[in-house]
Amino acid sequence: MxxxxxxxxxxxxxxxxxxxxxxxxxxxxxxxxxxxxxxxxxxxxxxxxxxxxxxxxxxxxxxxxxxxxxxxxxxxxxxxxxxxxxxxxxxxxxxxxxxxxxxxxxxxxxxxxxxxxxxxxxxxxxxxxxxxxxxxxxxxxxxxxxxxxxxxxxxxxxxxxxxxxxxxxxxxxxxAIVVGDSRTGAMDKVDGPYYFFPLMKLMRDRLPAWLPLIGVDLGDTNVVPVDYVVQAMDHLAHLPDRDGETFHLVDPDPQPVVDLVNAFCAAAGAPRFATPVDRSVTRFLPRVLQPAGLLNAIAKVGPVQGALDLLTRQVGIPAEVLAHTAFVPVFDATRTLRALSGSGIALPVLDSYARTLWTWWEEHLDTSTADDPATCAALAGKHVVITGASSGIGQVTALKVAQAGGIPVLVARGKDKLEDTRALIERAGGTAYVFPCDLSDLEAIDALCEQLAAELPSVDVVVNNAGRSIRRSLRLSHDRFHDFERTMQLNYFGAIRLVMGLLPLMREQGRGHVVNVSSIGVQTNPPRFSAYVASKAALDSWSNVVASELVGDGVTFTGIHMPLVRTPMIAPTKLYDKFPTISPAQAADLVVRAMVERPHEINTLLGNAGAVVHTVAPKLAFRVLNLAYHVFPDSAAAKGESSGGRESEQIMLARVLKGVHW
CATH class of the missing domain: 3.40.50.720 (NAD(P)-binding Rossmann-like Domain)
Structure with missing residues (x-):
């Protein structure tokens, strides 16, 4: 066939x-x-x-x-x-x-x-x-x-x-409105609800997530993921005796616009909207007098649309889209649902994949980096060595560097994943280099440095992002000293070996900047992270000492005390699935800021507060941390059993101390 x-x-x-x-x-x-x-x-x-x-x-x-x-x-x-x-x-x-x-x-x-x-x-x-x-x-x-x-x-x-x-x-x-793949989030362009994502990102970055916002009932919309659409089309196309028929590939239960917006706000970590005046109050009014009808009618008026366009395009929303935020019809999909019955093809609930869509947009379609003149001026044409570039923070940082006109130099152990990242960059019109290397092997790092110096015209920035995290209490570590050795080998010795190997080239250039992705744990000293935090603290201390020796050579350092990030590194700790975390794209924004502004440190408010408390009231700090030690159990992998049943206490403490590793 x-x-x-x-x-x-x-x-x-x-x-x-x-x-x-x-x-x-x-x-x-x-x-x-x-x-x-x-x-x-x-x-x-x-x-x-x-x-x-x-x-x-x-x-x-x-x-x-x-x-x-x-x-x-x-x-x-x-x-x-x-x-x-x-x-x-x-x-x-x-x-x-x-x-x-x-x-x-x-x-x-x-x-x-x-x-x-x-x-x-x-x-x-x-x-x-x-x-x-x-x-x-x-x-x-x-x-x-x-x-x-x-x-x-x-x-x-x-x-x-x-x-x-x-x-x-x-x-x-x-x-209906087709959005990205519900399993991967993959999407080719900004369309439909994606037009509103930059505004949600702005809200997330400027407002606390707990702040309630007042919204209005804007009627109903209808979105479906592309995987459902093509699965349904393939099945329906091959059914016998259905020629001359039409099939609605829609959600049979239309989504209120406000609910859709709130689903993506939740995925982004932005404040959500409450609608004190909803359709239960306005349903008796003619549609033209309801909020959705009024908005659509006003937005379609030529002069109004022109004025709206000037305003809304500042946040990436064309006025034409505002005029059609809600559907007037309700789409009946009875025939389609009957035809799909027994096929195993079912429409997933939006809440189950909203974060997946948001993450793809934030990592692949958000153009805020390219739209910032200062970032482009600082990174255009610069060669940026990024370790751990095959996934997580490193991969998204590479995408953002390329978006700003920089040239990412991708370093990690797995060549295939690095090639996938390079392909993403090249499809978007950028340039990237791939250098596979096991960064826990010091001799391999020496060979890498020789190769970089020989093959690249310059090394302008080094981002020490690759790392290993181990969450295990000292009580369970007495027969696992190798955990400390492995963590120090990659997080500390590997990082400084790379910098030391590239220093001759940076000195010769008369410029260079090193960004160390450290941890909020260095400031807050959370229990169970003695191996991880010690390795990051060692890197911080080494950088602070050599910064004074190298500043005269034009080589500078920035340490980022990164809060908890939703990356593959924390995936084994299932406790973190419900914790408030920042996304890899948010973390990458901090790395980009470090490259552009080059401050000595980038900290969070909570991290600074933790450092102050440890300085002025260390006994109180240790008491609080001991409480957390008993509230948060060792991971299932560490102790070989389930994580325990104190979830409500864990989530409450995690939300109060957002971003701390527990």
Missing amino acids: SYLVTGATGFIGRHLVQRLLDERTGEVFVLVRAGSRDRLDALVLGWGSDRVVPVVGDLTEPGLGVDDAWVTAHAGGIEHFFHVAAVYDMTADDATNQTMNVDGTRHALDLAEALRVGCFHHVSSVAAAGEYAGRFDETMFDEGQTLPSPYHRTKHESEKLVRYSSAVPWRVYRP
């Missing part, structure tokens, strides 16, 4: 191709413009299959511009034609929507007819329902609904072409 997919390099399309490769047999022909072959070649490598066959064409050309000889050779041999290529963007202009959505569909239908395909699968959108007031089921299409934007109009017109002009059997799929 063969397939043809348009839009295979786009977001939904590439996930659909992956699904077809995973679940079906036969060749998968993908339409690609001649200028997009490099992008497709990169995707083919990621798909890891020789069943993907490029077909050169263009959505804007009759018959999609596919060569007549190819059409003749494959006529009658393609069972499923998935037409995914289109504009999925509320901000696109009328001409673009017309060319891509309407004319593109017409050309795709012509090609489908010439190929005599078994079924034409058209990816439409719930936007085809426009502003129909009421329940819009899967048998409905042309109900006289208002189509308020070029996007709505062209989605309706393109679906109309399929329904009334297709010479081959067809099926239509209407997804």
